[in-house]
Amino acid sequence: MENEKENLFFEPHKRGLMKTPLKESTAANTVLTEIQPDFGPLTTPTKPKEISQGEPWTPTANLKMLISAVSPEIRNRDQKRGLFDSRNGLPETKDCLHEHLSGDEYEKSQPSRKEKSLGLLCHKFLARYPNYPNPAVNNDICLDEVAEELNVERRRIYDIVNVLESLHMVSRLAKNRYTWHGRHNLNKTLGTLKSVGEENKYAEQIMMIKKKEYEQEFDFSKTYSIEDHIIKSNTGQNGHPDMCFVELPGVEFRAASVNSRKDKSLRVMSQKFVMLFLVSTPQIVSLEIAAKILIGEDHVEDLDRSKFKTKIRRLYDIANVLSSLNLIKKVHVTEERGRKPAFKWTGPEISPSPSGRGPVFPLPCSDLEAKRPSKDNCAKNLFSTRGKPNFTRHPSLIKLVKSIESDRRKINSAPSSPIKTNKAESSQDLAPFPSKMAQLAAICKMQLEEQSSEPRK
DNA sequence: TCCTCCCGCCATATT
DNA sequence: AATATGGCGGGAGGA
Numbered sequence: 001m002e003n004e005k006e007n008l009f010f011e012p013h014k015r016g017l018m019k020t021p022l023k024e025s026t027a028a029n030t031v032l033t034e035i036q037p038d039f040g041p042l043t044t045p046t047k048p049k050e051i052s053q054g055e056p057w058t059p060t061a062n063l064k065m066l067i068s069a070v071s072p073e074i075r076n077r078d079q080k081r082g083l084f085d086s087r088n089g090l091p092e093t094k095d096c097l098h099e100h101l102s103g104d105e106y107e108k109s110q111p112s113r114k115e116k117s118l119g120l121l122c123h124k125f126l127a128r129y130p131n132y133p134n135p136a137v138n139n140d141i142c143l144d145e146v147a148e149e150l151n152v153e154r155r156r157i158y159d160i161v162n163v164l165e166s167l168h169m170v171s172r173l174a175k176n177r178y179t180w181h182g183r184h185n186l187n188k189t190l191g192t193l194k195s196v197g198e199e200n201k202y203a204e205q206i207m208m209i210k211k212k213e214y215e216q217e218f219d220f221s222k223t224y225s226i227e228d229h230i231i232k233s234n235t236g237q238n239g240h241p242d243m244c245f246v247e248l249p250g251v252e253f254r255a256a257s258v259n260s261r262k263d264k265s266l267r268v269m270s271q272k273f274v275m276l277f278l279v280s281t282p283q284i285v286s287l288e289i290a291a292k293i294l295i296g297e298d299h300v301e302d303l304d305r306s307k308f309k310t311k312i313r314r315l316y317d318i319a320n321v322l323s324s325l326n327l328i329k330k331v332h333v334t335e336e337r338g339r340k341p342a343f344k345w346t347g348p349e350i351s352p353s354p355s356g357r358g359p360v361f362p363l364p365c366s367d368l369e370a371k372r373p374s375k376d377n378c379a380k381n382l383f384s385t386r387g388k389p390n391f392t393r394h395p396s397l398i399k400l401v402k403s404i405e406s407d408r409r410k411i412n413s414a415p416s417s418p419i420k421t422n423k424a425e426s427s428q429d430l431a432p433f434p435s436k437m438a439q440l441a442a443i444c445k446m447q448l449e450e451q452s453s454e455p456r457k
Numbered sequence: 458t459c460c461t462c463c464c465g466c467c468a469t470a471t472t
Numbered sequence: 473a474a475t476a477t478g479g480c481g482g483g484a485g486g487a
Binding site: 112113114143154155158159162175176265266306309310313314 | 475476477479480481484486
Binding site: 460461465466472 | 473474475476477478479480481482483484485486487
């Protein structure tokens with residue numbers, strides 16, 4: 001079934017716009033079918049590593065301009081460091097000005113950590129494709145080629161592609177091949193994610209966690225375990241919560257594979273992370289909060305510290321590509337007890353309702369407007385977190401969907417009310433935790449206060 | 458020091 | 473078995 005051998009088409013990019021000439025001294029191989037002289041083309045590079053002379057930037061000079069235009073911050077960072085200053089530190093290396101430091105150690109201009117950041121890499125990646133590609137032409141992406149052209153190991157490309165996929169900006173076609181969709185559907189996807197986020201009551205969960213922290217700050221230390229339980233029950237009252245990958249109506253995943261079980265972390269995590277922004281009132285989410293919520297959802301019994309740490313690490317990865325997409329930007333929240341790293345949503349304001357809302361503007365490409373309530377899609381693509389060797393669709397999740405449906409009615413209101421009007425409607429859903437209402441009310445208040453104090457650091 | 462997060466080993470999933 | 477994917481977390485660069 002996998003028509004993997006479709007080498008018939010070629011990359012659409014690198015010709016579309018100015019793109020990356022890449023015609024530089026070094027690499028620059030803009031070959032159509034990448035055939036590295038050193039390695040076999042069809043195997044995992046594993047370590048293509050640095051190509052001859054280390055010139056991380058020059059070949060992409062104009063790309064940089066492109067990037068700068070989009071993200072001034074990046075530009076600043078670059079300027080901060082002398083791009084041309086090839087030698088940093090490296091005491092014994094007399095004067096590198098003499099070009100070839102020859103010898104055996106030409107370790108001089110090491111790209112420097114920042115130049116190898118995922119964020120930068122993502123910018124380069126994105127610069128190769130138009131935001132709104134013409135669906136009529138071939139928009140395939142060959143991971144091998146990209147990895148090679150950007151001079152990074154494949155592993156990094158997976159990181160990028162995975163989150164892009166979570167936003168449906170790309171979709172897997174076959175082994176090593178993805179199709180670029182760009183920002184078509186992006187709003188639709190975000191709308192869907194927002195709906196799911198509301199259904200999952202992320203806003204409430206966030207408040208619960210904040211409340212917890214708030215209390216701990218005082219002396220009520222010891223309320224955490226209780227809180228955890230509430231949160232968990234709330235999400236997936238007995239089974240697993242929403243470990244589902246939200247699909248898009250029109251863009252069903254072609255070429256199965258993607259729907260198989262192993263869809264775990266990054267993709268789903270990325271969607272959830274985005275959901276948090278979309279349901280948060282001051283669209284700001286701290287990594288800590290995000291990590292806690294994401295952890296709370298699966299692995300019920302986890303107080304593990306290392307797990308938390310790992311989660312944070314993943315979030316940084318995701319945040320980097322989301323930042324490259326200009327959907328979020330890094331900020332700091334100054335809460336009681338110090339400032340924490342957080343991110344602020346800078347993406348489009350998305351329409352709250354999943355149904356009845358079409359794209360903001362009529363798109364030329366007829367991407368089947370299957371305007372479907374998110375829950376449908378969600379229900380359709382549920383799979384358990386844990387890799388059950390045989391089942392990708394966890395039966396117990398069906399019930400979750402049911403409950404979600406019942407919740408659903410609540411999302412058709414409150415277009416922009418600052419505080420989720422949860423007390424009223426959600427009271428029924430939260431029935432098992434009546435006392436929670438009172439707490440939520442209190443939290444809401446805190447939330448407001450916090451908001452007012454957000455701006456001024 | 459703490460915040461970020463690169464790097465790449467190696468378990469899993471696909472072919 | 474060979475490859476493709478992608479969890480995961482040690483540990484190092486940077487502020």
